[in-house]
Amino acid sequence: MSAPRVVAVAPASPAAVAGVLPGDEILALNGERPRDVISYQLLADEPEILLDVNRGGLELTLEVHKRAGEPLGVEVHTALFDQVRTCDNHCEFCFIYQLPRGLRESLYVKDDDYRLSFLYGNFTTLTRFTEADLERVVTERLSPLHVSIHTTDPQRRAEILRNRRGATSLRWLRALLDHGIEVHGQIVVCPGVNDGDVLDDTLAGVLDQYPELATVCVVPLGVSRYNTETRMRAHTPAEAGAVLAAVHDWQEVYRAVLGRRLVFAADEYYLLAGEPFPPAEAYEGFPMHEDGVGMARAFELEFDGAGTRPMAPRSGFFAWLEGAPAEGYRASRRGEPAGEELPVRPGAPVGVITGTYGARVLEPIIARLGRGDVRIIEVRNEFFGGNTGVAGLLVGADIHRALRRQPAGHRYLLPDVCLSRGRFLDGSTPDELPRPVEVVATNGAALRAALEG
Structure with missing residues (x-):
């Protein structure tokens, strides 16, 4: 300690x-x-x-x-004063195994700590959960927690986690629900592994065994160019569409039995399948917003001023290990304030920086403004490669390359979701970019205000 x-x-x-x-x-x-x-x-x-x-x-x-x-x-300075309970699973889809060398040490730490699940929304598999942990969670009402499910079939779950305890650890999920702890579940879908009939069986198992779950989010696996697992690959559009069809079918089953949709698909699935996002009411209050479920629709509502309160995303990729700020115990994104504010150039053309997924979400929203002076700058993630397309995983090197081709004298808006304590994942800072940028909170209201500023 x-x-x-x-x-x-x-x-x-x-x-x-x-x-x-x-x-x-x-x-x-x-x-x-x-x-x-x-x-x-x-x-x-x-x-x-x-x-x-x-x-x-x-x-x-x-x-x-x-x-x-x-x-x-x-x-x-930190959230835990004893040791982080690290993960002893060896999941094929684990993104930490797909990181390049040379990043800061904290990015390579795999946690499976229920405390970090409570504090930051990290997902735990419960394979290292104990009776003492259950007693503490129940006594201190550490709720909500977030649990990685992936499949409800015991043997298949052990196979996916590459840990024999994966076959039995969901008994702790049952115990948590029995004691009234709010739990949000997650299913990372890997094509050819736990999609198709396996996904249907999993969602049936949720209804049969864990109907008290608050929500279940279904997300696609991320594959970087450093992936070495031969079974792991990105979804095809047809596979993404099949996952959406399964989720929508089970939403109707859950609504009929439980009175609520319970399961939701990540926004990436709609982008991959080329399908429109559901209406706002279909997200039932956006309970899984921070996990990429309904972020696009919520962003649109915020941008249009439709009365939705801006939803701040949780701290950046693994930022929880960097410290424990007093307000919410979440690391700040922007870091220390700059010595002087960047001058605002009224009337200057504006470039909105985002990733490949973000560009597809923002383009129709920006187009509705009818302003020829605002453009989207889509940054391809060559640092991680693969199917990495979210703005939160953009690094300074890729943004640097994109901005180098942009004209001087324009305004450039950078979403704060790609920063943690003022730094990108590759360790660089916005000050090192070839063009000055304005860091903007990652919500629709903040972007609208920045464009009107």
């Missing part, structure tokens, strides 16, 4: 009044050593706290006085 290190103290907060300083290591709160930000938060909610800290080798005890539940005002 390592002690959480203070990285920021809110001015005039109870911690600031008590004398807590950035760099302090928090050893204990009221004599108890926290193991993660979850237990830390529970301890910090107390009105009277004796805070044991290590300040440069000197151990101090600070007295904190505040109202019960009032924020302590401290931001710590």
Whole structure:
């Protein structure tokens, strides 16, 4: 166990009044050593706290006085103070196995930690879940959790996860649901492996065994150019259409039996199959927005000002391992504010930077504006290659190459979803791009405001 290190103290907060300083290591709160930000938060909610800290080798005890539940005002450096529970599955489709060498170390860490599922929406297979974990989740009401299902057939699930415990670990899903924990499920569909009849059997198994699930999202596997698994390949348009047909059929079954659709297909499937996105009401409140389900339709509604509250996507690719900011314990996207703001050039033509999937979503939306001064700059992801087309996985090198061919003096809007703490996945920053860019929040309202600014 390592002690959480203070990285920021809110001015005039109870911690600031008590004398807590950035760099302090928090050893204990009221004599108890926290193991993660979850237990830390529970301890910090107390009105009277004796805070044991290590300040440069000197151990101090600070007295904190505040109202019960009032924020302590401290931001710590990481979410977990003990070790991340890493994943011992060896899934063929795992994107971490498909990363190039030379990226920062944190990107190669595979987690299967229920705490990160609760904090950040990461999906866990439950193959390393224990009785003690169940007791804590139920006692502390760590809900919602997010569980990777992939298939409900025990032997096939063990095969897909390449872990014999995959055959039995969904018993924990049943236990979580029995105790009233909200759980969102995910099925990564691999062509020729768990699509077709297997997908139908899985969705039937969900209805039979886990009907209390809050939602189930069906997503296509991502294949980078570094993939070495011969069975793993991208969907064909026909295969994507077949997955959509299965999802839509089962939505009707679930509606008839449960009164809700329960299962939803990721936006990528509609783009791959060339089919229109469902109407907004078909997403039943966009509960899986952060997992790529309904993002395009929600973005359109936000852009048109149709009353939908902008939905901020969760932190970027593996950003959870970089730290634990106090607000939502999610890493900031933009990093430290720049020394000076970029000048806004009224009347200058505008280029909207996005990935290949984003371009197909944005083009009809932008076209409705009837403005010849706004264009989409589609950036192909050559860094990862394969079928990688989402804006969230764009890297500085690919954007650099695209902007090098663009004229100077224009405005260039960059979605913040491709940044984590101000950096792209390849470690570069927006300041290194050949044209100045304006970083814009990844929602329709923010893009509309930037275009009208």
